[in-house]
Amino acid sequence: MGGDFGPHCIVPASLDCLAETPSLHLALVGQTSVLEELISRYGRVDSARLKIVDADEVVEMDERPTQALRGKPRSSMRVALELVRDGHAQACVSAGNTGALMALARHVLKTLPGIDRPAMATAMPTRKGSCLLLDLGANVDCTAEQLYQFGVMGSVAAQSLGVAQPRVALLNVGIEAIKGNQQVKAAAVLLQQAVDLDYSGFIEGDGLFRGEADVVVCDGFVGNTLLKSTEGLAQLVSSRVEALCRRSLFSRLMGVLALPLLRQLRADMSPAQYNGASFLGLQGIVVKSHGSAGREDFRAAIRRAAEDVRHNLPEQLHSRLERLLATDQSTDGGIDVTTVDGMPSN
Amino acid sequence: MGGDFGPHCIVPASLDCLAETPSLHLALVGQTSVLEELISRYGRVDSARLKIVDADEVVEMDERPTQALRGKPRSSMRVALELVRDGHAQACVSAGNTGALMALARHVLKTLPGIDRPAMATAMPTRKGSCLLLDLGANVDCTAEQLYQFGVMGSVAAQSLGVAQPRVALLNVGIEAIKGNQQVKAAAVLLQQAVDLDYSGFIEGDGLFRGEADVVVCDGFVGNTLLKSTEGLAQLVSSRVEALCRRSLFSRLMGVLALPLLRQLRADMSPAQYNGASFLGLQGIVVKSHGSAGREDFRAAIRRAAEDVRHNLPEQLHSRLERLLATDQSTDGGIDVTTVDGMPSN
Numbered sequence: 001m002g003g004d005f006g007p008h009c010i011v012p013a014s015l016d017c018l019a020e021t022p023s024l025h026l027a028l029v030g031q032t033s034v035l036e037e038l039i040s041r042y043g044r045v046d047s048a049r050l051k052i053v054d055a056d057e058v059v060e061m062d063e064r065p066t067q068a069l070r071g072k073p074r075s076s077m078r079v080a081l082e083l084v085r086d087g088h089a090q091a092c093v094s095a096g097n098t099g100a101l102m103a104l105a106r107h108v109l110k111t112l113p114g115i116d117r118p119a120m121a122t123a124m125p126t127r128k129g130s131c132l133l134l135d136l137g138a139n140v141d142c143t144a145e146q147l148y149q150f151g152v153m154g155s156v157a158a159q160s161l162g163v164a165q166p167r168v169a170l171l172n173v174g175i176e177a178i179k180g181n182q183q184v185k186a187a188a189v190l191l192q193q194a195v196d197l198d199y200s201g202f203i204e205g206d207g208l209f210r211g212e213a214d215v216v217v218c219d220g221f222v223g224n225t226l227l228k229s230t231e232g233l234a235q236l237v238s239s240r241v242e243a244l245c246r247r248s249l250f251s252r253l254m255g256v257l258a259l260p261l262l263r264q265l266r267a268d269m270s271p272a273q274y275n276g277a278s279f280l281g282l283q284g285i286v287v288k289s290h291g292s293a294g295r296e297d298f299r300a301a302i303r304r305a306a307e308d309v310r311h312n313l314p315e316q317l318h319s320r321l322e323r324l325l326a327t328d329q330s331t332d333g334g335i336d337v338t339t340v341d342g343m344p345s346n
Numbered sequence: 347m348g349g350d351f352g353p354h355c356i357v358p359a360s361l362d363c364l365a366e367t368p369s370l371h372l373a374l375v376g377q378t379s380v381l382e383e384l385i386s387r388y389g390r391v392d393s394a395r396l397k398i399v400d401a402d403e404v405v406e407m408d409e410r411p412t413q414a415l416r417g418k419p420r421s422s423m424r425v426a427l428e429l430v431r432d433g434h435a436q437a438c439v440s441a442g443n444t445g446a447l448m449a450l451a452r453h454v455l456k457t458l459p460g461i462d463r464p465a466m467a468t469a470m471p472t473r474k475g476s477c478l479l480l481d482l483g484a485n486v487d488c489t490a491e492q493l494y495q496f497g498v499m500g501s502v503a504a505q506s507l508g509v510a511q512p513r514v515a516l517l518n519v520g521i522e523a524i525k526g527n528q529q530v531k532a533a534a535v536l537l538q539q540a541v542d543l544d545y546s547g548f549i550e551g552d553g554l555f556r557g558e559a560d561v562v563v564c565d566g567f568v569g570n571t572l573l574k575s576t577e578g579l580a581q582l583v584s585s586r587v588e589a590l591c592r593r594s595l596f597s598r599l600m601g602v603l604a605l606p607l608l609r610q611l612r613a614d615m616s617p618a619q620y621n622g623a624s625f626l627g628l629q630g631i632v633v634k635s636h637g638s639a640g641r642e643d644f645r646a647a648i649r650r651a652a653e654d655v656r657h658n659l660p661e662q663l664h665s666r667l668e669r670l671l672a673t674d675q676s677t678d679g680g681i682d683v684t685t686v687d688g689m690p691s692n
Binding site: 062125137141178179180181208209220221225227228230231232234235 | 556574
């Protein structure tokens with residue numbers, strides 16, 4: 001029921017995915033009458049693979065997480081998460097209120113042992129392909145230990161995406177050791193000491209897009225800003241291209257001729273390509289779709305969830321985390337980070 | 347002497363600017379022999395408008411700010427700032443170590459009354475023109491009061507750039523009041539209460555590029571990430587365009603035909619267009635050029651400094667700050683921000 005377009009986008013996207021993937025089963029959780037009406041409007045249904053689970057309450061987009069947690073036991077978000085907890089579904093996909101989804105997911109599914117708070121991760125486009133960025137906004141303030149846990153989880157998630165030995169980097173205002181805030185410097189020490197983890201040091205925003213790492217770790221405030229700015233800049237480029245193409249008759253002609261190129265470029269850079277952020281660190285699979293997601297974007301989020309199911313991501317995370325965090329337990333007391341006035345390089 | 351290319355970029359850029367602006371006078375501060383050799387290599391000199399000021403020490407790019415401050419009384423950076431302090435120059439432009447430049451500038455020039463720490467500001471491209479973003483990395487951790495001061499300074503600086511009534515926004519992980527960390531929420535309260543300041547609320551990265559504000563305020567860690575990511579993404583777009591143009595004979599032909607358009611696009615999005623970050627809040631004008639600045643970029647930074655001189659920016663800031671901060675003094679004790687679990691919208 002969540003997101004800017006709610007079931008008007010989610011229902012057709014779900015039907016698309018069912019048509020595209022014969023092994024997929026979907027449960028649509030929400031107000032039955034609304035969902036039934038939309039299903040009948042959008043198409044033929046293979047009823048064996050689509051069911052409706054009634055949930056009459058809706059978490060509003062501007063609702064406080066605590067309200068959603070305490071006041072709405074029958075919200076579509078909560079019921080969907082309970083389906084995962086009780087084994088009736090293998091993943092939950094939502095375009096709703098991020099804060100509420102995170103709070104409910106932690107409450108209903110619980111975090112994996114050794115993880116304080118889950119992180120949101122998504123693949124960002126780079127020159128060499130893509131890199132996993134986390135956290136995207138689930139945690140606006142992060143301790144060094146949390147950043148370290150994000151690094152470990154990101155490494156495991158990247159491996160499940162097919163990167164044999166993921167290079168993990170910490171986002172910072174410069175690549176020199178003296179740069180950054182206390183949390184980042186302390187997290188660097190922890191990641192350096194981590195066994196079985198390829199820590200490649202600090203990285204800056206431009207290095208991320210050059211593909212200098214497979215996993216980039218930052219707090220949720222920074223990650224969210226990076227994600228939204230990327231979207232904003234991509235939109236800006238599109239509008240500039242359009243404006244240029246309208247400037248003169250010659251430009252217009254060139255624009256028309258170059259249209260296939262520009263269309264391809266826009267598709268490559270579109271957030272829809274990369275839509276669907278996985279919540280890492282939970283005892284279950286939860287994928288957050290962009291609030292303003294359209295039909296195509298939401299399809300990408302469902303595909304993301306199906307991929308996480310195929311790779312059995314929580315189980316993989318669990319077993320790797322047990323080993324990694326156990327090995328690193330001994331170093332926890334030994335961190336010594338000098339206080340310096342860290343400044344960025346530019 | 348600073349920056350990745352040092353005087354090999356700065357000397358020719360300086361000669362370009364002298365040729366372009368007949369009223370401009372420049373003092374090149376650094377190792378005389380190096381500078382003289384480069385000046386003679388790059389061109390004829392109008393010696394009445396160009397002088398060399400000898401400074402035999404150089405602040406290295408990876409040096410700690412404290413080292414630069416205590417250990418190098420004859421660094422080019424320090425001598426250049428002293429020229430400004432002593433009235434021999436009206437502005438200092440440097441491509442060197444940002445942290446050292448900030449520490450030395452605060453020490454040599456001092457901050458304006460009411461300002462705890464200076465901020466770095468630059469114009470970012472938006473759909474509607476540009477917006478002033480600060481801080482860009484001078485302060486990796488910021489209190490609410492500092493963010494508030496940045497808002498006030500940004501508003502004054504935007505006015506000097508020709509915006510009659512600048513809309514000031516706070517960068518956040520969502521636009522709803524419950525979103526964000528404590529500093530951002532408390533800064534919002536302060537900015538709301540500010541007299542003579544058009545505070546427009548929270549903004550996200552995509553809103554910035556849509557031109558929804560004239561001034562966007564954030565801490566230096568976030569601002570630096572946004573700036574570097576923008577550069578990185580612009581480079582990524584360029585490389586994608588090139589790759590597309592090489593894909594097939596047809597694409598190649600289209601690419602060649604569309605070349606003028608793409609070149610224009612690249613120029614519009616180039617950081618060089620926007621190079622040169624003003625340090626706001628000092629008793630003097632200091633402009634930081636990108637460390638990796640080339641000849642064209644450094645020219646933009648010199649022009650930025652000349653503009654700040656023309657607008658007498660520190661004096662304008664001083665008089666406006668006196669009024670604004672005096673009026674707001676009474677509200678300082680009355681801030682009451684509820685602690686909530688702030689989460690981003692996506």
